[in-house]
Amino acid sequence: MRCEKLKSGIWECYDEGPRDPITNKRNQIRRRGKTKNEAKEKVNAEINSLKDGYNKRVGKALTFNDVAEEWLKVYSVSGVKDNTIRSRLCSLKILNSYLRNTKIANINSRTLQNILFEMNDKKYSMSAMENVKVTAGMIFKYAEMNKFIRDNPIKFVSVPRKRLTIEEIENSKxxxxxxxxxxxxxxxxxxxxxxxxxxxxxxxxxxxxxxxxxxxxxxxxxxxxxxxxxxxxxxxxxxxxxxxxxxxxxxxxxxxxxxxxxxxxxxxxxxxxxxxxxxxxxxxxxxxxxxxxxxxxxxxxxxxxxxxxxxxxxxxxxxxxxxxxxxxxxxxxxxxxxxxxxxxxxxxxxxxxxxxxxxxxxxxxxxxxxxxxxxxxxxQTKMKNRFGDLMELSILPKKNTGM
The missing domain is CATH 1.10.443.10 (Intergrase catalytic core)
Structure with a gap:
């Protein structure tokens, strides 16, 4: 790794990373930092992520909808029922209203959590929110398998749970x-x-x-x-x-x-x-x-x-x-x-x-x-009705036996 201090006082380091998996071209990684060690750490972190197979360049280029369409082609021929595919399409429509043109690599857990919060505010049903989370999870799992993203952000997302009122609890028999x-x-x-x-x-x-x-x-x-x-x-x-x-x-x-x-x-x-x-x-x-x-x-x-x-x-x-x-x-x-x-x-x-x-x-x-x-x-009620008179004998006082 080579490092040099720029006129601005900031350090820049660069090193050879793994070759591009698509073009096989050399891939020089350059990063800057306030200190030499900071710049080095940034270069090493990027190289390690590429060695792990995470294709950041592709992830930065593909939108959420690009990946969703790829996933849907595979999912549609996996033997699932037509009703299930239709349900997934409804969830995908909701997700696309928020994420269609967002780069897949830029979507994080916070973004997805806020989508569910907004759905909750708009009075979406619990099942609709759960279906959106499940569908998003499938799409991001596909992206993770294909190295478009490093981690699946849906892992840390929760569906807002509505607390039942006393009336709802009493009526939900x-x-x-x-x-x-x-x-x-x-x-x-x-x-x-x-x-x-x-x-x-x-x-x-x-x-x-x-x-x-x-x-x-x-x-x-x-x-x-x-x-x-x-x-x-x-x-x-x-x-x-x-x-x-x-x-x-x-x-x-x-x-x-x-x-x-x-x-x-x-x-x-x-x-x-x-x-x-x-x-x-x-x-x-x-x-x-x-x-x-x-x-x-x-x-x-x-x-x-x-x-x-x-x-x-x-x-x-x-x-x-x-x-x-x-x-x-x-x-x-x-x-x-x-x-x-x-x-x-x-x-x-x-x-x-x-x-x-x-x-x-x-x-x-x-x-x-x-x-x-x-x-x-x-x-027990039937027993009481049929043999209640016999059971009542149990409360009668005992005879004095002299013991």
Whole structure:
């Protein structure tokens, strides 16, 4: 390393660094400092960073959006679901509104933390902020792997947590996420009395199988075995912008979601009846549609195209309101209700998770624990009602035995 003192009194040192990884040209590193040692340390620090493989020149040239586009190409062919890619694109849009033209090497933890603070101030949901952090983490991990940056700045960033008020804590009861037995009876009776065509079939199926709404929308007749009373679940519905002509059938998110479930005989009889009715409708409507979509869907429109998840969500919400029940929820309220029915029937947690296609679900565990505890309390109440008079004998005074 060579060093010299400039006329200004500042020291300048320079040395040969690693050759440029792209052009293979020599790379002389020059740094200045108030003292000779300071200038030397700056040169050595830069050379060490280059030896570590960090390509500062490339990092200084690439913008956040440049790297994000590269990452997205790789991520899109990694086997993730279309819904997941769509979610990542939403997060990327938010990130680009702050970072699009910022050099990737100049982005630090403070910058990313301030983005989340601003999102919090703008009342973004917790899930939106968490998705932004996860997406940013993937992009910066890609940049780190390719030596555009030395460290991933997302490691030190936290999603702002909203502190629950006393009212929110009191109102956020787990019972609100499912229907009690008497509530389920009211809901199903309302479905029969005031529901639209296919409401009864879809809602009974969901309540007594725990199927996800996307799985119900994607269900085909060849997935149903009427001889063994089983349903094979292998796919889910993806319908961007609720456009029936743009639907896709995609594999479930996890291997555990691919499953075969036993179905009650009465539910299967209901589906058989629905199949017969659907065949009659198909004969009369097929002639009306030049582009009739004959793909064997269990639940479909008059033109053969499947329904989107939003349609089922709206129908469940509508029936809940008509039933007079105060609980408001989407399709998952029936899925959660099915879990409670299994718990009350004495089914163990592992079997329940296998049936609903969960590998690790906090919600399923919480419902299982809550209902189990409730059953224990109910058991004690039943004991009290049945044998309370015997228990009261325990407080009677003992006879004097002379001892």
């Amino acid at each position: 787990i019972e609100e996420s499912y229907l009690e037995r008497d509530e389920l009876e009211i809901f199903l009776n309302t479905t029969i009395k005031d529901g639209l065509p296919m409401d009864q079939e879809r809602f009974f199926l969901m309540a007594f199988t725990g199927m996800r709404v996307g799985e119900v929308c994607a269900l085909k007749w060849n997935d149903i075995n009427f001889e063994t009373n089983e349903i094979r679940i292998t796919k889910t519905m993806y319908m961007p912008n609720t456009n029936m002509h743009q639907y896709k059938l995609t594999p479930p998110k996890t291997k555990k979601a691919i499953r075969t479930i036993d179905v009650d005989e009465d539910i299967m009889k209901m589906l058989k009846k629905h199949k017969t009715h659907q065949a009659k409708i198909r004969l009369s409507t097929k002639k009306l549609f030049d582009d009739y979509h004959d793909k064997n869907f269990v639940f479909c429109r008059d033109n053969g195209y499947p329904f989107c998840q939003r349609n089922v969500y709206d129908r469940i919400t509508s029936v809940l309101k008509k039933s007079g029940l105060k609980k408001i929820g989407g399709p998952h309220i029936l899925r959660h209700t099915h879990i409670t029915l299994l718990v009350e029937a004495g089914v163990d947690l592992k079997t329940i998770m296998d049936r609903v296609g969960h590998e690790d679900s906090k919600t399923t565990y919480n419902i299982y624990t809550h209902v189990t505890e409730k059953m224990k309390k109910d058991a």
